[in-house]
Amino acid sequence: MEEAIREYYTQSEKWHSDIYTSISVKHPDIIIKAVKNFNSILNLNDQWNDVVLNSSSATIYQTFEWLYNWWNYFAASKSNSPHILLISSSGKLIGIAPFYIQSYTFGGFIIHRQLKLIGCGLKSGTFLSNAIEENGVSDYLDIIALNNYEKKVADAVVSYLSEYKNLFNEIDFQNVSEGSFIIKWLLPQLQIKNFRAQITKTDACPRLTVPRSIDIYLGSLKASTRRKFRQIQRQTEKYSDIEIIKVCDTNFLNSIQTLKHLHQSRWNELGHLGLFADKRFEEFIIHVCKIFFNKGWLWFKEAKFNNKIIATRMAYQFKDRIYDYLSGFDHKHFPAFFRPGMALIFTMIDDAISHNYGTVDFLRGTEEYKYEFSSDEHNNYDLIIIQPDSVFVIRKVFFYFLKTRMRLMFRVKTETAIIKLQIGKHGKIMFLFSYFRFCLSRLRVSSTKNKRIYFKEEKIQEPQSNIILQKQATRKNKNSRQQRIVKSVVHSLQHGGSEDELPTVKNKL
Template identity: 25%
Template sequence: MRVERLPAWGALGLDEAVWNRLVARSSTDVPFLTWQFQTAWWRAFGAGPLHLFGVQDGAGEWVGALPLYEVAGSEGPVLRVVGGVDVADYLDLVAVRGREEEVWKALLGALAGVPWRALDLRPVPAESPTPGLLAALASAAGLACRAEREDRCPVLDLPPTWDAYLAGLSGKDRHELRRKLRRAEAARPRVEVGRTPAAVTAATDTFLALHRKSKVGKARFMDDRMEAFFREAAVALAAAGWAALWLLWLEDRVAAALFCLEYGGTVALYNSGFEPDARAHSPGVVLIARTIEDAIARGFRRYDFLRGEEPYKYGFGATPRDVLRVTLERV
C-alpha cells in the first residue's frame, strides 16, 4: 500500500469520477462522502490545513481516501473528516469493501508523520468496520481509541407497496396519518418536485424562506455561509441525480418544503421548512408521507430520516440506527 498526500482536490488522478467510484465501493456509501458534497463543503467552510490522503495498492489502483482538515484543540491539533458534523449525517473512511483494515494500517502509518493530538471521526455509522478496526489497531500505533454513541438516525425499511407500508404501521400511527392526510384535502393540496439543477435552483429561495421561518434557531443556522453551501451542494447533487426538492401547496401558497437525497437505494430527508401559519393542516407530515409514497413507487429500499430522534419520525414507523463518535488520541 502506498499513501499519497494530495496537494489539492483532484490531484494525482484522484479526480471526481475516480473518487465517486471509490465511494460507491465503500461500506459507508453515502452522499455526504461524494465529491459533490465534500468539495462544496470545503469551499464554504474549509479553513486551516487540509490533509487529503489517498491510498493505492501495489497495482496502482486507488483503494482508499481520507479527507481530513485540522482545527485547534485545547491540547493540540485535532483532525476531522471533511463534511462537517453540522451538515453531514454520516462520515467515514472511503475504502473498497473488504480492504478497510489494510487501508487504515497504511493511513495510520502516514499519519504518524503529521502533528496532531486527536483524530475525531464523526458521525460514523455503527455498522461501519471503522470502530472495530481502529480499536484493534490503535495500541500498536501508540494510540488510544474510544467509540461512543453520538446520535441516532431513525430509518424506515420500505415495503413494495404503499398499502403494505400503511399496513405495517401501528394502529395508532396509521389512524393519525390517514386523519392528517384527509384533513389536508380540504386545503386542496398540490405537490411539486424538482430534480434537475434548474428546478432545484428555482425552488431554493422558497425552501430557504420556509426553512428560516419554521423553527426558532433555523434562521441563525442558515447564515450566509450555510446558504452558499446549500445552494452549491443542492445544484451539484441534483446534477448527479441525487437530489429532490419538494414543495407542498395548500390553497394558493407553499406550506412545506423538503430537500431529499436520493442515493444508492435510499431516500434521505435532509432538510425541511414549513409555514407556521399552516400548522393546522400538518403540512410537514403530509409532504413527508408523499415522499415516502413516491420512494416506494420508484423502488427505493430505505427511507432515512437522518440524525435526531424527533417523535414524528417514529410515527412513520422508523427504527433507530446508531451513529458513533470514534476518537483516536496519541498517548
C-alpha cells in the first residue's frame, strides 16, 4: 500500500495543474494533496477503501465506488469541481476529505463558492427528484480518517481550510451523523480558527442493535408486531406458493427493473414521483449495485406468491452493518395474511443475526414501520460553516437570491410533474380532489417532522456541546427503554396508517 501511495505522489508531480500540495504546520510529517480531477486517483481505489474499512465512523457511502460513481452520474458539470484532500503521514494514507466546490454565477460572474461533500444533495433546481436535489442519495456523509489518526486528520483539514480560504465562501455539509468524524473531531478544531457554524437537525435515522438470537429479538417486540411475525412465519411454511428468494447474478438486471416497477407504482399511487423518476438515479443504482453485488456488499431479496414477485428489498451490507436502502411491494395482489414487506424485513434481520452483524440501519425517515423493528434512533444534521470575518454582503445577497430562484424553479417543476401524474391517473377533473388530499398528507408529514432546533450563528462550542445538541434533538415523545430492543414503537403507532411498510426511500417531497 505504501509503495502505491509513494508512486502516486511521484506521479502527481506531473499533474500539477490538477493537484495542490500543502504541508501541515502543526504536524510537519503530514502532507496534504488536493485533487481536482477524480480520474487522476483511480489507481488509489484499494488504498481509499482500506482507510474506509479501518475507520470506525466511515460507512458504505464513503467507499470509492459510491462517491466516484455519484460524481460521474450526478455532479460532473462546469459549475462543480472536485477538491479531494488526501492526507498522508510519512507516506501512509491516513485521511480523505471528499470535497468538491460548487460555483454559483450571476451575469457570467462567479459570486459564491460552496465547499461540499461529494454525495450530497445538489440543490441545483435542475432535476425533479427531491431526494437528489434536497437530500441526496447518500444517507451519511463524512470525512474519512484512519483509526487513531483522527486528531491529526482534523488538524490537517482545518489547517488547509484556513490556509486556502480564497477557494470558497462557505462550507455546506449535509447528512452528517451525530457520531461522525465531522461532529466529533472537526468542529472543535474549527472553533480554534474562529469559524462559525449554523447547525440544523434534518432527519431521524431509526436502527436496530442486532441481538444474539431471533428469540431474544422477538421477545423484545410489541405483542402485535410479534403476532404479525408468527403469522407470516406460519403461512410461509404452510403454503408452498409463498417463497422468499435471493437475487442472483443471472437475473440481477430483471430484479432491478422489478424493484423499479414496484417502487414507482406504489409511490405514484400515493401521489409522489418516486426516486426512479430521475433517469440518473436508475443508471446510478444499476451501476453501483452491480459493483456491490460482485464485492458481496449487496443484500437483495424478493418475495414471491404464485410465481409472481410481489415485493423486493435491497440493502447494503458493509463492515458490521446492514443499510436498508430501497424497497417496493405490490399491496393489491397477495392474500391479507401475508405481508411481504414485513416478511422481507424479518428475513433481513434474521440474516443479520445469523451473520453476526452489529446493526441494521433503517436510514433516514420516520416511517412508522421502522419503529416497529428498531431499538433506537440517531440524528443527521446539516452544517453551514462560515469563514471568520466573512463580510461579502453584496455577494451574499446575490447568492441567496439565486438560491431562492432555484428553489422556486424546482418547486414549480416538481409540482407540475406531480399534477401531470395525478391527471394521468384520475383525469382532468377528479385529479383536483386527489391532489388536494396529497397536499394535505404532505403537510401533515411536514408538520410532524422536528426540523430546525438550532440555527444561530455563533462560534462552535466545546466538544461536550455536541452531546447536549444530540439530547436536545431527541424526539420529545420517545421513551427510553434501556433493557428493551424496541424504544420507538409507541410513537410510531400513535399516527394512523397502513400496518404494512412503505418502501425505504430518500424521497422527501
